[in-house]
Amino acid sequence: VGRRWAWAGFFLVAVGAVVAMIPVSLGLASVLYTFYPPMVGNPFYYIGVVMVVVGSWIWVALMVINFVI
DSSP states (O other): OHHHHHHHHHHHHHHHHHHHHHHHHHTOOOOOOOTTTTTTOOOHHHHHHHHHHHHHHHHHHHHHHHHHH
């Protein structure tokens, strides 16, 4: 159940990881994967991290749905 959702979650995580890695590799965000407020990083870093988190939520939802079925 949810093969398309699984692929959507995978691509969301993959694209989010790349989006988050670009500012880090350019030296624009050295926040080390934390949301601690005083550490200000490039907005693309935070967008990428949110994409990774949402993609992982999709995977968790699919696992729960498949365990119930």
